[in-house]
Amino acid sequence: VQQVAVIGLGRFGLTVARTLAGWGHEVYGIDCEEEQVQHAKDELTHVVQTELYDVADVKELGLDEVDVAVVAIGADIEASILTMTLLLEAGVRRVITRATTRLHGIILQRVGAHDVIYPEESSGEMLARSLRAPGITEHIELSSQVGINKLLAPDEWVGHTLDELRLSAADPAFIALAIQRGDETIAAPAPEERIRDGDVLAVVCQESKLDELPLVAR
Amino acid sequence: VQQVAVIGLGRFGLTVARTLAGWGHEVYGIDCEEEQVQHAKDELTHVVQTELYDVADVKELGLDEVDVAVVAIGADIEASILTMTLLLEAGVRRVITRATTRLHGIILQRVGAHDVIYPEESSGEMLARSLRAPGITEHIELSSQVGINKLLAPDEWVGHTLDELRLSAADPAFIALAIQRGDETIAAPAPEERIRDGDVLAVVCQESKLDELPLVAR
Numbered sequence A, B: 001v002q003q004v005a006v007i008g009l010g011r012f013g014l015t016v017a018r019t020l021a022g023w024g025h026e027v028y029g030i031d032c033e034e035e036q037v038q039h040a041k042d043e044l045t046h047v048v049q050t051e052l053y054d055v056a057d058v059k060e061l062g063l064d065e066v067d068v069a070v071v072a073i074g075a076d077i078e079a080s081i082l083t084m085t086l087l088l089e090a091g092v093r094r095v096i097t098r099a100t101t102r103l104h105g106i107i108l109q110r111v112g113a114h115d116v117i118y119p120e121e122s123s124g125e126m127l128a129r130s131l132r133a134p135g136i137t138e139h140i141e142l143s144s145q146v147g148i149n150k151l152l153a154p155d156e157w158v159g160h161t162l163d164e165l166r167l168s169a170a171d172p173a174f175i176a177l178a179i180q181r182g183d184e185t186i187a188a189p190a191p192e193e194r195i196r197d198g199d200v201l202a203v204v205c206q207e208s209k210l211d212e213l214p215l216v217a218r
């Protein structure tokens, strides 16, 4: 169980906070605005309406003891840098900060953020990736040239074996690593495994060959 | 090659546009603000400074012929709904729209968006997931109970076989589907495969058992 502090409970911060709280982690939410605090109180156990002005404020709230702090303040670049610096000065071992511009992110890294997040850019990349190859809904990057892609089996694949579809290890451009069939997960499926309607596949692909996957958007 | 129109070239929209353009797709960028258009002109081949007021505007720009249009207007909810509706009315076959609030998203879906994106929320979930299990950097959901997680092999695993680490198919809670070793991808690794320093693993896991993965954050 992690102890996590989230400062800034806008859409990004509140989502981080509520998602972690939903998994049983201890989440402390901080926001200077009453409206955000009231909204968050329904979902988080510990929410405080305050602004952090010095290291004493951080320690008073016990925030120096958390495993990780997320500074999710967006528009106010000054407040974001100051808040992050206070948390670092208070000894928080891991501080992750959201940046609004590339320069803002550079400053945060120089000042000592362990990780800088660009929420709009990272969602933009995720959408671009899902548009690139219709049918590919999620993706893991294994290296700059190889990735694992999740896709719903197109109608054209149903009834065919992985071998026939050139998705078995015999053909290294694309290899089906796993098939999710309802509640059943088939790891390392055999070349003679036959695709059924509704199958979800995790396929390792050379990124440059992604467009060759015979996919049709449903 | 896809033809994609992106209306609204803020951080989210411009990222979608430039990422797709970088992969060789034909991207048309539209924004009503000169500053955004100038900024985008360095990166996209076709950028137009305009606001879409009726279906004729859409057709005049040839936007009705694209494969997919992304409405990436954020704060102006009215403009986002109106712009999306014009694209649908002009016959664009797939329109994906960004929403700023849950209600905004509900309206977009009622009006006919094929997909609604919440950039801040989706990045918030991604960060929460990476914080949940330190060391897990990326994730694909196969079902609500099973996922594929990417992780860097912790020091404790180096030198051990997948069997010894209980990551082979003999132990269905966690199965290593692939190992990325530098430029080499090992799909469906054998139980006797020995982990080396720097190995990146894709492991299928029961979501409820995620915290049992013996991970240590590096």
Ligand SMILES: Nc1ncnc2c1ncn2[C@@H]1O[C@H](COP(=O)(O)OP(=O)(O)OP(=O)(O)O)[C@@H](O)[C@H]1O
Residues within 6 Å of the ligand: A007, A008, A009, A010, A011, A012, A013, A030, A031, A032, A033, A036, A050, A051, A052, A072, A073, A074, A075, A076, A079, A080, A083, B120
């Ligand atoms: N100094 C501060 N201390 C604590 N909270 C702050 C401070 N400055 C801003 N906030 C809060 O941070 C939250 C996020 O700030 P932002 O300006 O990005 O708003 P937003 O656009 O609503 O956020 P999001 O994009 O996450 O929805 C807001 O709820 C705001 O009240």
Ligand SMILES: Nc1ncnc2c1ncn2[C@@H]1O[C@H](COP(=O)(O)OP(=O)(O)OP(=O)(O)O)[C@@H](O)[C@H]1O
Residues within 6 Å of the ligand: A120, B007, B008, B009, B010, B011, B012, B013, B030, B031, B032, B033, B036, B050, B051, B052, B072, B073, B074, B075, B076, B079, B080, B083
């Ligand atoms: N009616 C419109 N037609 C075309 N572009 C528009 C229209 N309304 C707003 N835009 C543009 O959409 C872009 C995104 O709008 P938003 O208000 O979300 O700005 P932003 O916060 O900078 O965006 P982001 O969060 O993606 O960085 C802006 O560049 C804006 O100029």
